[in-house]
Amino acid sequence: MAPFGALLLGWACAPAAMEPVGTSTGGATAAAASSPAPSATVWALASSMKGWTRANAKRFPSAGHWFGKYDADVLVNDEARTSYASVGPGQSASVGAKIAEVHVTRDGVKGPIFAMEKESSGWAYVEMDSAMRVLRRGRLSPCVECHAHVAAQDELFGVPLNGK
Numbered sequence: 001m002a003p004f005g006a007l008l009l010g011w012a013c014a015p016a017a018m019e020p021v022g023t024s025t026g027g028a029t030a031a032a033a034s035s036p037a038p039s040a041t042v043w044a045l046a047s048s049m050k051g052w053t054r055a056n057a058k059r060f061p062s063a064g065h066w067f068g069k070y071d072a073d074v075l076v077n078d079e080a081r082t083s084y085a086s087v088g089p090g091q092s093a094s095v096g097a098k099i100a101e102v103h104v105t106r107d108g109v110k111g112p113i114f115a116m117e118k119e120s121s122g123w124a125y126v127e128m129d130s131a132m133r134v135l136r137r138g139r140l141s142p143c144v145e146c147h148a149h150v151a152a153q154d155e156l157f158g159v160p161l162n163g164k
Helices: 078-085 143-153
Strands: 071-076 098-104 110-119 122-128 134-138
Touching: 071 078, 078 098, 122 143
Parallel strands: none
Antiparallel strands: 071 098, 098 110, 110 122, 122 134
């Protein structure tokens, strides 16, 4: 994978005073914050994601999402495979690239799923519950602010060394 994994190992954007990505600021629990509205729809790419490539050799603690509460696998579609494997300054994924970080507890319980979809205008972020129902989509906060730290490498962090 990316040679920049060493630089990104343990990276977590949100300082301890902030709530993990996926929770509301009202002190809601993770389960309540991840509950979709009754009208929430399953992500349009849910079925195609089953055929995507796993970018990490082994599951790793997701330090940037939920402060390490979950382990994660990163899945990439064909359009993202090459660019994601070479994440670094000056590299860019093509329009149509899709990347998803699938979370699971150490006990094997499915957690939230976060995805990125490369569009002509840049990355759209998608926050989903464990059943892949879309909770939010677009240029989401705090996704945009965190991924801005790696703007020189197309807003992509890559897989940390402990996921190789």
